[in-house]
Amino acid sequence: MAMQTQTPSMSTPMILLLALLCLSAAARSAHAQTPAATAPAPATAAATPKTIKAVLTKAGQFTKFLQLLQSTQEDSQIDNQLKGKSSSGGLTVFAPPDNAFSALKSGTLNALSDAQKTSLVQFHVVSQLIPMAQFDTASNPLRTQAGETRPGKYPLNVTADGQQVNISTGVVNASVSGTVYTGDRLVVYQVDKVLLPWALYGPALPPAPAPSPVEKEKEKGKVGPKAAADAPAADAATASEAAVPARPGGVWGQGGVFGVAVAVAAAWFVV
Numbered sequence: 001m002a003m004q005t006q007t008p009s010m011s012t013p014m015i016l017l018l019a020l021l022c023l024s025a026a027a028r029s030a031h032a033q034t035p036a037a038t039a040p041a042p043a044t045a046a047a048t049p050k051t052i053k054a055v056l057t058k059a060g061q062f063t064k065f066l067q068l069l070q071s072t073q074e075d076s077q078i079d080n081q082l083k084g085k086s087s088s089g090g091l092t093v094f095a096p097p098d099n100a101f102s103a104l105k106s107g108t109l110n111a112l113s114d115a116q117k118t119s120l121v122q123f124h125v126v127s128q129l130i131p132m133a134q135f136d137t138a139s140n141p142l143r144t145q146a147g148e149t150r151p152g153k154y155p156l157n158v159t160a161d162g163q164q165v166n167i168s169t170g171v172v173n174a175s176v177s178g179t180v181y182t183g184d185r186l187v188v189y190q191v192d193k194v195l196l197p198w199a200l201y202g203p204a205l206p207p208a209p210a211p212s213p214v215e216k217e218k219e220k221g222k223v224g225p226k227a228a229a230d231a232p233a234a235d236a237a238t239a240s241e242a243a244v245p246a247r248p249g250g251v252w253g254q255g256g257v258f259g260v261a262v263a264v265a266a267a268w269f270v271v
């Protein structure tokens with residue numbers, strides 16, 4: 001019969017088709033499993049520092065300091081430095097609370113020009129991240145963003161003994177009364193007094209000997225506080241250099257000091 005001879009000839013292609021379907025299904029499922037098996041571990045998000053305004057607003061009690069930061073536009077300077085590569089060592093901010101401002105003699109701040117207010121605020125900011133445990137290794141005077149640290153200018157000395165950290169400006173003796181914020185690029189400490197810089201409030205120093213004409217020329221080209229604020233990169237570099245104690249001898253040349261600075265920065269970053 002025609003039917004009996006036709007049946008086997010139709011089943012052969014069907015078996016082949018089934019086999020092909022099975023093979024392709026197996027291949028597809030194997031393929032689908034591959035990405036899942038080799039999926040990379042989720043990347044850890046880099047911690048982004050908050051704005052200084054967000055940090056101080058959240059902490060409360062810093063409204064006067066925040067007003068000063070904003071009126072001098074130092075708040076955006078700080079935020080830009082936190083974002084930029086120039087402050088790779090991070091920033092330390094000494095924030096006086098409102099009661100430290102109200103303890104000042106009336107008129108203490110009103111007498112300042114805008115440029116002086118900027119210097120006052122910059123005096124509360126250091127271009128490196130100083131963890132609490134490292135104040136005892138800071139070399140005095142500490143360089144703030146206000147600039148020059150020689151007597152009569154903007155020296156800031158820090159002495160530490162465990163959790164007790166004292167700050168002296170030559171005009172006031174203050175102390176660190178707590179940590180407001182710690183991030184990987186920014187640390188904010190509460191200080192119990194407004195850090196009044198010597199240059200603005202200190203006793204006048206006996207006049208320096210009259211400068212020679214050559215020195216006068218040099219003086220003209222000097223970088224003022226405003227220019228220093230516009231060039232945080234240079235400032236940050238100087239500050240981190242100053243933080244590493246200079247060693248005599250060839251081994252501790254520029255490269256050595258730089259290497260130590262990088263190592264220290266890396267260690268802080270990890271912690």
Ligand SMILES: *[C@@H]1O[C@H](CO)[C@@H](O)[C@H](O)[C@H]1NC(C)=O
Pocket residue numbers: 159160161164165166175
């Ligand atoms: C900090 O100042 C206080 C009070 O003036 C003093 O008793 C303490 O010994 C000082 N500590 C350091 C580490 O300088």
Ligand SMILES: *[C@@H]1O[C@H](CO)[C@@H](O)[C@H](O)[C@H]1NC(C)=O
Pocket residue numbers: 140141155156157168169170171
């Ligand atoms: C800061 O410390 C340096 C070095 O120890 C010292 O010469 C200077 O008088 C101190 N200045 C102030 C304002 O305490």
Ligand SMILES: *[C@@H]1O[C@H](CO)[C@@H](O)[C@H](O)[C@H]1NC(C)=O
Pocket residue numbers: 168170171172173
């Ligand atoms: C700050 O402390 C030093 C040493 O402890 C002391 O000699 C100086 O008079 C103090 N200055 C002020 C303004 O209290």
